[in-house]
Amino acid sequence: MAFCRSSLLLRKALGGSSRRVAAAALCSSYRSSEGRRWYSGEPTSAAGYHVNTVPSYMTGSVFWEKDKPITYEDFEMPRPKANEVLIKTKACGACHSDLHVIRGDLKFPCPCILGHEITGEVVQHGPQTDSNVIQRYPVGSKVVGAFIMPCGSCFYCSRGEDDLCEPFFAYNRAKGTLYDGETRLFLRNSRKPVYMFSMGGLAEYCVMPANGLTPLPDTLPYSESSVLGCAVFTAYGAVAHAAEVKPGNSIAISKAFGATEIIAVDVQDEKLNTAKTFGATHSINARKEDAVAKIRELTDGRGVDIAVDALGGPKTFQQCIQSVRGGGKAVMIGLSPGGGLGEVDIIQLVRRKVKVIGSYGGRAKTDLPRLVELAEQGIFNLESAVTRKYKFEEAAKAFQDLDNKTIIGRGIIELM
Numbered sequence: 001m002a003f004c005r006s007s008l009l010l011r012k013a014l015g016g017s018s019r020r021v022a023a024a025a026l027c028s029s030y031r032s033s034e035g036r037r038w039y040s041g042e043p044t045s046a047a048g049y050h051v052n053t054v055p056s057y058m059t060g061s062v063f064w065e066k067d068k069p070i071t072y073e074d075f076e077m078p079r080p081k082a083n084e085v086l087i088k089t090k091a092c093g094a095c096h097s098d099l100h101v102i103r104g105d106l107k108f109p110c111p112c113i114l115g116h117e118i119t120g121e122v123v124q125h126g127p128q129t130d131s132n133v134i135q136r137y138p139v140g141s142k143v144v145g146a147f148i149m150p151c152g153s154c155f156y157c158s159r160g161e162d163d164l165c166e167p168f169f170a171y172n173r174a175k176g177t178l179y180d181g182e183t184r185l186f187l188r189n190s191r192k193p194v195y196m197f198s199m200g201g202l203a204e205y206c207v208m209p210a211n212g213l214t215p216l217p218d219t220l221p222y223s224e225s226s227v228l229g230c231a232v233f234t235a236y237g238a239v240a241h242a243a244e245v246k247p248g249n250s251i252a253i254s255k256a257f258g259a260t261e262i263i264a265v266d267v268q269d270e271k272l273n274t275a276k277t278f279g280a281t282h283s284i285n286a287r288k289e290d291a292v293a294k295i296r297e298l299t300d301g302r303g304v305d306i307a308v309d310a311l312g313g314p315k316t317f318q319q320c321i322q323s324v325r326g327g328g329k330a331v332m333i334g335l336s337p338g339g340g341l342g343e344v345d346i347i348q349l350v351r352r353k354v355k356v357i358g359s360y361g362g363r364a365k366t367d368l369p370r371l372v373e374l375a376e377q378g379i380f381n382l383e384s385a386v387t388r389k390y391k392f393e394e395a396a397k398a399f400q401d402l403d404n405k406t407i408i409g410r411g412i413i414e415l416m
Contacts, residue, residue, distance in 0.1 A: 060075050062194060078206065079184065080124060080126035085126075085207070086124035087120035088123050090121065090415060091223040092415065093410055097197075101197060108195070115200060115413070120145070136215070141215060142215065148168055148233075148361045148362070149172065162365055163361050172197075176195025178209065202413065237367065238333045262279055264283045266286065277384050292319055303325035304325060307328070309331070310334045317332065317342030321354060321356060327353045328354060386412050387409035
């Protein structure tokens, strides 16, 4: 965590070429030297598919069920529907949320393709896609995707709270589909459906609702920028919307909000050292000293204004609440394995006016473009955040390393 006087807590230190736009009909085909079928054709009306040359099948990494290995399978090329975009995946982060599914801590339909923190290149728009979407994301453009993919029209999206998008949670997180109740992923030979964890980013191509995307400028690299879609996106949501950090508060990412003092707490010195590179002013190894007592010592006995628990365990849940001052905020962003429960001292909560707030992520429509701007300005050191890179065929190793806690920052799986 990270805590601060007028401060904040963070439980974990950090948790191709451009192509010409073309409108083509899927009417003729030919085979490449690798044997894959490719589609091309003459331009059609704006109501048709807007495509670049796209193969008829792709490779995706499939998680079948707990205790079974991830395998690589051929898929029919996923086809986007209205206001959806087909993306050639360039990079995908290895996140603890994926690991929760692999461990069986988080229930999710299987078989599925994991991966929800991506960058890539736009290669196709679905039929009947709004012309504004096509103009904003022309074929060949670079994009970054948010793991929360808002529908744009539900009760919450219409109120600007797209981090609470109803179809995203009802369909994607509960059923592994997009918002018509169908997956876009089918195995090539059997046509067996495979479910999507967000967009299912650990595949050569993926489909996303356009509302979850934002353009990625050429000045930012594919691999390092993928962390904007989940790791940074989640932290930003906690700081901007749940914690409502103001000048005088602090955490690594909240420097963009005028934060000043940061106390990072972890059990690994390597992660604490990484936190310092992101602006931590103090660090506490919770294995070596009482984190809550040390935090109060650093804050003249009061505790911090804001504490963020990024782990989600019962112990860190309690520490987070115990570390805030009267009137302070304890923000929970970590997913507790197995739906664990945290205990709260009700008397402290009432007498000290402590606020306990949940935060799942940011808002794709407003926050993701802002994060890209901040990355361009150098506010986020993306290169420092990414400490390990893996090839596509090493996805299983990336999650094994994550489970073994040998990845200090973020591990990125490259598909380029």
